[in-house]
Amino acid sequence: MATVTLKGNAIHTSGDLPSVGNEAPNFKLVLNDLSSISLGDFKGSNLVLNVFPSIDTDTCAASVRKFNEQAASLENTKVLCISRDLPFAQARFCGAEGIKNVINLSDFRDREFGRLYGQAFIDGPLEGLLARAIVVIDGDGNVTHTEQISEIVDEPNYQAALDALTNE
Structure with a gap:
């Protein structure tokens, strides 16, 4: 638990x-179309998992915008923006912002991602949402x-994530 x-x-995550x-x-x-996708569907691509509580908060929205600009332009890299927002809210935000270089994914259905990655808040005012985190995964998984x-209101270290992609 973190x-x-x-x-x-203080608030705590599930792992x-x-x-x-x-x-x-x-x-x-x-x-966004309510279909399911898994990690295996991205095999061979480098991934940045941008995990956050809600697209409708300033810091979360800023992280989506920033990764849309920076990491999405890297070769063989996909940026997955993951929250428990409904896919409709994610699509609305990206449509209004003109964001096309990230893939929004929701953990609302079975909440498996939050458990597997230890990012579900288990107490506090954000209980049930996901904590803010970055995970970089190489093409081999x-x-x-x-x-x-x-501090949940702080932005991630974008440069460290980008460096992890370019230093493989």
Whole structure:
């Protein structure tokens, strides 16, 4: 379990991020058209998992915009923006913002991703949502970088995630 803060108040996640060097846990998430997709569907691509509580908050929206600009332009890389927002909200946000270089995925249906990646909040005002984290996975399905953001209102270290992609 990880302890993070929301404006200085401690809240806890259901577990810890996968360890660097280990195989990434397989997951099943929901696309905007309500179909399901799994980690195996991205085999061979480098992935940035941008995990956050809700697309409708300033910091979460900023991370989607930033990764849309930066990491999405890297060769053989897909940016997966993962939350428990309904796919309709994710599609609305990206449509309004003109964001086309990331893939929005929802963990609303079976909440498996939050359990597998240890990112479901188990207490506090955000209980049931996902914590803010970054996981980079190489084309072989191995975790090459993780960042558990310690203060939920802070943005991730974008450069560290990008460096993990370019230093493989």
